[in-house]
Amino acid sequence: MALQVGLVGLPNVGKSTLFNAVSQAGAEAANFPFCTIDPNVGVVAVPDERLTRLAELAASKKVVPTAIEFVDIAGLVAGASKGEGLGNQFLAHIREVDAICNVVRCFDDDDIVHVSGSVDPARDVEIITTELVLADLATVEKRLDRANRTARTGDKDAIRERDVIEALRDHLGDGRVARTFPGELPPAVARELSLLTAKPVLYAANVAEDDLGQGGEARGNPYVEVVRKLAEEEGAEVVVISAQVESELAELAGDERQEYLDDLGLDRSGLERLIDRAYQLLGLLTYFTAGPQEARAWTVPSGSTAPRAAREIHTDFERGFIKAEVIAYDDYDRLGSEAAARDAGRLRIEGKEYVVADGDVIHFRFNV
Template sequence: MIPFVNCGIVGLPNVGKSTIFSALTAVPAETTNYPFCTINPNVGMVQVPDIRLDRIHQIVAADRMVPAFTEFVDIAGLVRGASKGEGLGNQFLSYIRNVGIIAHVVRCFKDDNVVHVSGGVDPKSDIETINTELALADLQSVEKRLEKNARLVKTMNIRVRDEAIAMQNLLKKIALRLGDGKSVRSMKLDADDIVRLKDLFLITAKKQIYICNVGENDVEGKTDWVYPVCAIAESEGSEVVILCGKLESEIAALKNAKERSAFISELGLSESGLSQLIRSAYLTLDLCTFFTLSRKENRAWTFPRGATALQCAGLVHSDFERGFIKANVYHCDDLFDFGNEAALKSAGRIRTEGRKYTVRDGDIIRFRFNVSGGSNRIGNSRTT
């Protein structure tokens, strides 16, 4: 399991990727009015906004509060022909293979001072260009694997040969799909097929979120440029986030959370683009959060829905997983209702769970573990 979300920001040049990256991460990125300004990817770690952790910290004091994190990677703009190396495309595509989810920024604003690589704003065409290049890049990987796998089909080892045949049939089916410019994620693959493809790191197998970068006056509603993006996203089962990169930069420049909250309210919004994007990423990847409490720190941890207590213990520390004994668990909603841990304990709301317990979003967990040569210890949580 990964300890944080890894999100790659992609799109055509001059759609506002680097502006959005700088606003979301508060990490300066090169933003100039010409293609390929960003050569090497910019990387920034962002705190995951979670009001539950704030409330927990108010009730159960600790020296510090540590939120979960999302990593954003600003990848240089792709152009038509990127899969063949145009505009350093091969280099940029290799960066995308290493991210966990793709945030595809689409330009939905007009600005004569910011040139468009294709000459005019056309979200549908822009999306088709990027998606086609990603599909063609994957097709090259699949074709190489087909050639390599063909030799295994002729082996005398029955087990190896049967697996190679299954792989060959799968690769041929995927190659046809990619050749039509379609993504692997849009295919209905079973669990075995997903495992077979894992080491290919196919870009179009990754989940994708579309970010509509709109003008300052369009953040509250959809425009003629946003509608086609939403239609494409709906056909793919993808999430859409509508934000204005310029306004997000102004929000990020404000000194404190109170000022940012006030400015967001003035815009008629309930949350920032950062919050929307992270929430969409968590939803798309089916990720959840559990919490650990101690006198030193109250901390949020990201985990995939369906993970067990043993797997979540490993996120905190390998010793917790290796020497796992049990977990004392209660939900943050119970803490909010009862007001403190002592009341929870008196009411019998703190449960003892084993390693196979399926952790829920919002659980607060105290791990008990025992490593070789040591005694039972309480893991990263105060005694209740």
């Protein structure tokens, strides 16, 4: 499955700089709003040391990591839901993503103009959230008009649908996001609405290099603490990241890259932490296939059965599923090969009800 995360934020918060760093796709980064009018999509390989190890053990000719797509959406401003700054175009792009990453400026720099004149994470988050809520409210009100007409027929299902959409309208009207709506929309209606504030959100607190600190958590940065508090209140995730550091890391490889991380007191890059949090946020896991021709990582929702996981390779694998031969990654790593795992009794035969675990190495048997 293609995981897509939309990067949103006010102009000049470091969003496009971050995008350039993680994707090396070359989106323009300039010191003025709306420098990125069309969404830019960067496909980034998901780092996973387990895949590298499996390829080594299986002597695979080819290694194919799973990937995540970052969509750089031009900076929003107050009034975006009403079209300010071409906001409606940008909001439409957000509807297509699986999750939203709100990049929040948490550094001072007199040379980089803030669109609101000062650095204030709480205000910035409120502006973005308000614009998304207002856009959703307009969508729901339009859908409610149709629901009201249908409910006049007296059909009980239509009346229930009208009532829940009306309750959602009131919820959004109070400035609250759709994620916290206590009611339950019919699945077809939820898909039709595709509400922006129903999408999972994580915050990327963009700090200066000097503020990262050991471990990259920027403890003591008052701006970051504000973002953490806001995220805690709504049950969201926070990743501290320095777009500038990520830009420099993107130009390094191998030992140079690791030395730079060591000098900063980091065990992993901000991008890797961001990807991890995105996977957690969306409830995703990775399984592997490995053999002489190819070692490959696959992404599926947590709780996926073996046939559902097989679908990621090809729909025929799901349709004609017979069984799955499964080895836990730790067993494969420890024993050194599929044959050794089989001999040690660590290769399991699983059926249609098997729920795939993160790190499973699977060979599917199917017939169509």
